Amino acid sequence: xxxxxxxxxxxxxxxxxxxxxxxxxxxxxxxxxxxxxxxxxxxxxxxxxxxxxxxxxxxxxxxxxxxxxxxxxxxxxxxxxxxxxxxxxxxxxxxxxxxxxxxxxxxxxxxx
Amino acid sequence: xxxxxxxxxxxxxxxxxxxxxxxxxxxxxxxxxxxxxxxxxxxxxxxxxxxxxxxxxxxxxxxxxxxxxxxxxxxxxxxxxxxxxxxxxxxxxxxxxxxxxxxxxxxxxxxxxxxxxxx
Numbered sequence: 001x002x003x004x005x006x007x008x009x010x011x012x013x014x015x016x017x018x019x020x021x022x023x024x025x026x027x028x029x030x031x032x033x034x035x036x037x038x039x040x041x042x043x044x045x046x047x048x049x050x051x052x053x054x055x056x057x058x059x060x061x062x063x064x065x066x067x068x069x070x071x072x073x074x075x076x077x078x079x080x081x082x083x084x085x086x087x088x089x090x091x092x093x094x095x096x097x098x099x100x101x102x103x104x105x106x107x108x109x110x111x112x
Numbered sequence: 113x114x115x116x117x118x119x120x121x122x123x124x125x126x127x128x129x130x131x132x133x134x135x136x137x138x139x140x141x142x143x144x145x146x147x148x149x150x151x152x153x154x155x156x157x158x159x160x161x162x163x164x165x166x167x168x169x170x171x172x173x174x175x176x177x178x179x180x181x182x183x184x185x186x187x188x189x190x191x192x193x194x195x196x197x198x199x200x201x202x203x204x205x206x207x208x209x210x211x212x213x214x215x216x217x218x219x220x221x222x223x224x225x226x227x228x229x230x231x
Contacts, residue, residue, distance in 0.1 A: 037216050041157075048209055048224055049149075049157055054217035061219070092156055096216035100175045101159040 002027050002095050006104035014112045019080040021107045023093035028073045029056075037096040040069055040078045043106075044089040052091075053078065085111055114138035114220055116193075116210045121225030124200055132225060134193040134210030142166060142188035145214030148195050150206035151224075158206075160184075160195070162214040178204075200229045 003026040013019045029036045036056035041049040051060040053069035056076060066081040080087060088111055093104040120132040132148075147162035161174035163184045172184050183196040193210055205228050212220035 039216055039218065041218075043157075048221040049218075050221065051217060051219045054219075058217075060217070090156075094157075094218075099159075099173050101215070103156050103158070106156045 001100055002029075002097060002102050004093055004095055004102050004104040006091075006093060006107050009105060009107055011107055011109045012112045013080075013083040013109060015085060016082050019083050019087075019109060021078045021091050021093075021109075023071075023076045023078070023104050025074045025076075025095055025097075027097070029076075029095050029097045030073050031097070036072050036076070038069075038071070038076050039094045039096060040067075041092045041094060042087075042089045043092065044086075047089075049092065083109070083111070114212075116212065116220055116222035118208065118210045118222045118225035121208065121227045123228045123230065125231050126200060126202055126229055128200055129196070129198045130200060130227060132195040132197070132208055132210075132227070134195075134222060136191040136193065136210075136212070139212070139220075141186075141191035141193075144212050146184075146186060146193045147211045147214050147218060148184060148193075149209045149211055149218075149221075150204075150227075151209070152203075152206040155206075157209070160208070163193070164214065197227070200227075202229050205229045 005024045038056045040053040043049045057069045090106040118134045148160040163172045181199045185194045207224040210222040211218045
């Protein structure tokens, strides 16, 4: 199975400041079609997970442009350019390169 | 509005069976791969399995922890997704989510239905 490792696990951020979450995979998520099979999800308190970024760097419909995804192969980053109070939640990366699809441990973003 | 609504969760004894249902609305259900995920209390999400669209043969794939016990099926005429769970174990206790997509870009999640396996 592909192991996904996120850091940090806890991320206190002041509103208006940027935030960055790292995700590393134990195997490359880059396919021959040029796409990295890496998604980012956020689970806000009391809600189901929701898609933020798919295929490494594509924002899902309705996701604000302050969210961006980057990286390739085995190292990926989710960036929030200016954190807002509504961004509180647990952020997960998930690989879709091969089954079983696996998630990182989650990064809990909280507002300072 | 694109929506997935799960039902069928509840309290069940170890070794027993349960069938979860998910009704889809707001999109052409038959065009999409569909997946089930679960989330145990205090844990992150876990992939359970998925079923491809009929164009891809409606084939299925499962996590090792449920393979041979769980079966995913679909009824495209009614826009329903099912998860048949047999030989349930206490470690199957979780919120189960019906989702749209398979492999990447799981873009629609239901609200979840809770399954508790306990004697």
